[in-house]
Amino acid sequence: MSVLTENNISLQNEISILKKAKNAVILAHYYQEPEIQEIADFVGDSLELAKKAATTNADIIVFAGVHFMAETAKILNPSKKVLLPDINAGCSLAESCPPEAFQELKEQYPNHAVVTYINCSAEIKAMSDVVCTSSNAERVINSIALDKSIIFAPDKNLGRYLIEKTGREMLLWDGACIVHEAFSIDKLLELYAKYPLAKIIAHPESEEHILKISNYIGSTSGMLNFVKSSQQDTFIVATEAGILHQMQMDVPNKTLIPVPAKEDNSCACSECAFMKMNTLQKLKACLKDESPEIILKERLMKAAHRPIKRMMEL
Numbered sequence: 468m469s470v471l472t473e474n475n476i477s478l479q480n481e482i483s484i485l486k487k488a489k490n491a492v493i494l495a496h497y498y499q500e501p502e503i504q505e506i507a508d509f510v511g512d513s514l515e516l517a518k519k520a521a522t523t524n525a526d527i528i529v530f531a532g533v534h535f536m537a538e539t540a541k542i543l544n545p546s547k548k549v550l551l552p553d554i555n556a557g558c559s560l561a562e563s564c565p566p567e568a569f570q571e572l573k574e575q576y577p578n579h580a581v582v583t584y585i586n587c588s589a590e591i592k593a594m595s596d597v598v599c600t601s602s603n604a605e606r607v608i609n610s611i612a613l614d615k616s617i618i619f620a621p622d623k624n625l626g627r628y629l630i631e632k633t634g635r636e637m638l639l640w641d642g643a644c645i646v647h648e649a650f651s652i653d654k655l656l657e658l659y660a661k662y663p664l665a666k667i668i669a670h671p672e673s674e675e676h677i678l679k680i681s682n683y684i685g686s687t688s689g690m691l692n693f694v695k696s697s698q699q700d701t702f703i704v705a706t707e708a709g710i711l712h713q714m715q716m717d718v719p720n721k722t723l724i725p726v727p728a729k730e731d732n733s734c735a736c737s738e739c740a741f742m743k744m745n746t747l748q749k750l751k752a753c754l755k756d757e758s759p760e761i762i763l764k765e766r767l768m769k770a771a772h773r774p775i776k777r778m779m780e781l
């Protein structure tokens with residue numbers, strides 16, 4: 468739950484007034500701070516937010532998430548103003564795949580189909596045949612002709628999981644998310660010993676040894692649905708801890724325990740420092756100043772739009 472300080476409430480009120488005056492919409496990722504999720508018009512995972520961004524009538528989209536997500540919103544809405552409260556809110560996974568190095572790999576394997584996870588830069592999307600999210604990745608891989616070899620980037624953990632699920636051989640880019648690679652298997656097992664009836668649920672960006680012992684593996688929205696529909700009442704959750712806010716609202720009587728990170732951290736859970744760079748103050752300032760804005764070259768947007776559109780069609 469958010470800390471509803473007087474300051475937060477007054478910031479939320481000011482944001483609502485600005486939002487109306489400017490015909491803006493606030494899209495927030497599940498990994499955002501609770502007080503941002505509460506003020507958002509829509510909260511979702513990457514796929515849900517991309518779909519929402521594609522259909523909005525607002526003049527301004529404020530994307531409370533990280534840079535590649537705001538870029539995707541801009542690519543889907545080239546004529547709209549897309550704002551990101553903190554322009555430095557990046558993503559370790561997207562940054563693990565620099566465009567020049569990826570171009571070199573593509574040149575080595577010119578006949579491979581290129582499937583990229585949405586957590587990558589606009590430049591990488593522009594070099595792809597089709598984009599996917601963790602919700603639809605299996606379906607996207609299965610849509611590639613069986614006689615076609617595949618390059619999958621940038622997440623090697625999701626890639627490995629997809630190889631196992633689809634039985635397709637894929638050339639994997641060596642990228643990863645710092646948050647999902649930080650989970651401690653030892654601490655997870657300690658938790659499980661304490662709560663033997665709990666179900667372990669994990670995002671496929673997690674490492675193989677975490678996925679191997681999980682009862683359910685799925686996207687952020689998949690995990691939310693699993694927890695809602697399961698008869699079980701205790702869950703050990705291996706993904707960014709921000710999801711617990713929405714989850715706990717959906718299932719107020721169930722117990723949700725975040726998997727701790729390898730390093731000792733004060734909240735005993737794993738949080739994405741990039742996602743947490745956005746604050747209510749920055750959200751208000753960016754709406755007021757209409758900045759920082761996501762600016763992309765026309766040609767890049769067109770090239771990156773094709774593989775996203777293909778994903779949407781699938």
Ligand code: SF4
Pocket residue numbers: 533557558559560561586644645646647707739740741742
């Ligand atoms: S949780 Fe990982 S993949 Fe998601 S934005 Fe943060 S660094 Fe990127």
